[in-house]
Amino acid sequence: QQPVQSPQAVILREGEDAVINCSSSKALYSVHWYRQKHGEAPVFLMILLKGGEQKGHEKISASFNEKKQQSSLYLTASQLSYSGTYFCGTDPMDTGRRALTFGSGTRLQVQP
Amino acid sequence: GAGVSQSPSNKVTEKGKDVELRCDPISGHTALYWYRQRLGQGLEFLIYFQGNSAPDKxxxxxxxxxxxxxxxxVSTLTIQRTQQEDSAVYLCASSLAGQGIYNSPLHFGNGTRLTVT
Structure with a gap:
């Protein structure tokens, strides 16, 4: 089942902060975050694992609430380069599928 | 090193024709995934290969x-008797995943944009 992302879109000025949320109805092994710029491939940002471990870029922070099956991506002091569509991908525990299920994305636009 | 390579980058075909899309993963990556992305939409899982195990279709x-x-x-995705609703970008990704993808990032190719006329 597809995770739910919110908001669907957000517009920021440079330097402002944003939070993108991802919610699943299933218990998860992990949550992945990717950013896709227009016409380009999605690029890996971060993995949050059950148990608290994180793997990703130093300038990006995120949280994973295992009990609520929710993850949030925190974008602070946004830059123009942060613009793009952010996707969360989830790895549910109760399915045999060993591939990520992605949300519908959050479109982020950072303006000067 | 080289990333995930997909070909062709663009494909225009007539309704009813068959198409083949190719993906060359990063060397050493045991897991390979195909996703479909319709215009303005999210990533829709299609199929997953892991080593010599049976694929998840x-x-x-x-x-x-x-x-x-x-x-x-290399992996090949084949669409037979194409329909207009097959028009989308087909993305391939690979990862180092062993038993699962829980701790291995996906590396995506640039995709093949398929247009069915």
Whole structure:
């Protein structure tokens, strides 16, 4: 089942902060975050694992609430380069599928 | 090193024709995934290969879609008797995943943009 992302879109000025949320109805092994710029491939940002471990870029922070099956991506002091569509991908525990299920994305636009 | 390579980058075909899309994963990556992305939409899982295990075909939308992978190398996604609703960007990704993808990032190719006229 597809995770739910919110908001669907957000517009920021440079330097402002944003939070993108991802919610699943299933218990998860992990949550992945990717950013896709227009016409380009999605690029890996971060993995949050059950148990608290994180793997990703130093300038990006995120949280994973295992009990609520929710993850949030925190974008602070946004830059123009942060613009793009952010996707969360989830790895549910109760399915045999060993591939990520992605949300519908959050479109982020950072303006000067 | 080289990333995930997909070809062709663009494909225009007539309704009813068959198409083959190719993916060359990063060397050493045992896991390979195909996703479909319709215009302005999210990533829709199609199929997953892991080493020599049976592929997970649970995302294929119809029997017109099939995919093959030779060992841990190139994969081909075939769409038979294409329909207009097949128009989308087809993305391939690979990862180092062993038992699962829980701790391995996906590396995506630039995709093949398929247009069915």
């Amino acid at each position: 649970s995302g294929l939308p119809s029997d017109r879609f099939s995919a093959e992978r030779t060992g841990e190398s």
